[in-house]
Amino acid sequence: xxxxxxxxxxxxxxxxxxxxxxxxxxxxxxxxxxxxxxxxxxxxxxxxxxxxxxxxxxxxxxxxxxxxxxxxxxxxxxxxxxxxxxxxxxxxxxxxxxxxxxxxxxxxxxxxxxxxxxxxxxxxxxxxxxxxxxxxxxxxxxxxxxxxxxxxxxxxxxxxxxxxxxxxxxxxxxxxxxxxxxxxxxxxxxxxxxxxxxxxxxxxxxxxxxxxxxxxxxxxxxxxxxxxxxxxxxxxxxxxxxxxxxxxxxxxxxxxxxxxxxxxxxxxxxxxxxx
Amino acid sequence: xxxxxxxxxxxxxxxxxxxxxxxxxxxxxxxxxxxxxxxxxxxxxxxxxxxxxxxxxxxxxxxxxxxxxxxxxxxxxxxxxxxxxxxxxxxxxxxxxxxxxxxxxxxxxxxxxxxxxxxxxxxxxxxxxxxxxxxxxx
Numbered sequence: 544x545x546x547x548x549x550x551x552x553x554x555x556x557x558x559x560x561x562x563x564x565x566x567x568x569x570x571x572x573x574x575x576x577x578x579x580x581x582x583x584x585x586x587x588x589x590x591x592x593x594x595x596x597x598x599x600x601x602x603x604x605x606x607x608x609x610x611x612x613x614x615x616x617x618x619x620x621x622x623x624x625x626x627x628x629x630x631x632x633x634x635x636x637x638x639x640x641x642x643x644x645x646x647x648x649x650x651x652x653x654x655x656x657x658x659x660x661x662x663x664x665x666x667x668x669x670x671x672x673x674x675x676x677x678x679x680x681x682x683x684x685x686x687x688x689x690x691x692x693x694x695x696x697x698x699x700x701x702x703x704x705x706x707x708x709x710x711x712x713x714x715x716x717x718x719x720x721x722x723x724x725x726x727x728x729x730x731x732x733x734x735x736x737x738x739x740x741x742x743x744x745x746x747x748x749x750x751x752x753x754x755x756x757x758x759x760x761x762x763x764x765x766x767x768x769x770x771x772x773x774x775x776x777x778x779x780x781x782x783x784x785x786x787x788x789x790x791x792x793x794x795x796x797x798x799x800x801x802x803x804x805x806x807x808x809x810x811x812x813x814x815x816x817x818x
Numbered sequence: 819x820x821x822x823x824x825x826x827x828x829x830x831x832x833x834x835x836x837x838x839x840x841x842x843x844x845x846x847x848x849x850x851x852x853x854x855x856x857x858x859x860x861x862x863x864x865x866x867x868x869x870x871x872x873x874x875x876x877x878x879x880x881x882x883x884x885x886x887x888x889x890x891x892x893x894x895x896x897x898x899x900x901x902x903x904x905x906x907x908x909x910x911x912x913x914x915x916x917x918x919x920x921x922x923x924x925x926x927x928x929x930x931x932x933x934x935x936x937x938x939x940x941x942x943x944x945x946x947x948x949x950x951x952x953x954x955x956x
Binding site: 566567569608784785787788789791792794795796798799802803805806809810813 | 840844847848851854855858862865866867901902905908909924927928930931944947948
């Protein structure tokens with residue numbers, strides 16, 4: 544094992560103690576800003592994040608960093624823990640629900656739905672829209688996506704299906720993905736209005752038979768604050784930062800190579816200095 | 819016959835100690851630069867997001883992800899500064915502020931894609947510098 548030997552690291556001595564104290568104080572201030580607790584209200588409040596649109600196919604593709612930018616949290620549908628991922632882009636809100644159940648516990652015609660309130664109100668009568676991904680045959684991964692409007696707890700098929708949904712069961716885990724259009728021009732009042740920069744209440748429902756709402760077994764209401772368009776980090780900033788990082792790594796690589804070369808010629812240099 | 823001054827025992831011991839120190843410092847320089855290179859490679863893979871360790875499952879995995887990236891950069895900095903410090907000692911010059919600032923700048927530069935890694939690395943670097951400063955002064 545070797546020791547830290549950095550003789551002559553610091554040559555500045557006069558103002559050294561002042562600098563040290565200033566740095567310690569600066570550190571304490573910075574850390575104190577990081578320890579601000581985050582509070583939650585009665586229903587879960589989620590800040591949706593901007594990100595690249597995922598492919599709605601029931602598969603989370605890790606190799607392409609799909610859903611990587613989403614807000615990810617664990618919530619409980621009554622007694623059923625689920626993973627809920629939320630993100631949006633300029634056009635759609637994306638939600639993914641993942642639940643792990645023993646193979647025998649997965650129902651043949653299991654479904655997950657998103658009921659959408661027309662505002663941030665969580666009253667049951669304000670949920671006027673529903674998107675449901677219904678397994679037709681879960682063992683064959685056959686599913687259907689439905690877009691309903693709700694009137695007095697009666698689910699009615701929309702004349703135009705908007706958004707998209709998909710599901711897939713793999714081992715014990717079933718993954719449901721939804722995309723819901725944002726700022727959609729809603730002429731026939733079939734869909735709830737979901738907009739950038741606004742909060743909307745969503746009810747995540749889980750059921751075991753294709754009857755709505757009687758088939759619903761578990762649910763949870765969440766409030767999603769959809770990121771406004773102004774919070775998008777412009778693409779050129781991301782690209783610039785990426786290019787900068789690459790330049791820094793190339794510089795580091797070049798300097799590292801040069802330094803290694805200098806070390807190998809160090810012995811000769813020491814001999815020259817000695818003579 | 820010319821007179822050759824006899825080396826005292828003290829001088830011989832001093833020379834031997836000096837040679838041993840020199841050998842030790844050279845070895846330390848090489849070992850540190852190898853470790854520095856390893857951590858630089860790991861940092862390149864993680865901090866350019868060429869490979870994503872965790873798919874941001876939740877806040878805990880986020881913290882683990884940021885911590886790993888930060889620790890890799892800090893270890894790179896620590897090994898490189900050790901190596902450069904020893905190298906400078908071997909050639910009889912002190913490590914100056916310009917070299918130190920360049921290393922800090924290049925370490926911080928690796929974090930630009932993640933603001934949390936940036937903040938934690940920045941704070942970590944300050945702590946390391948304070949630690950090294952105190953160690954040197956004592």
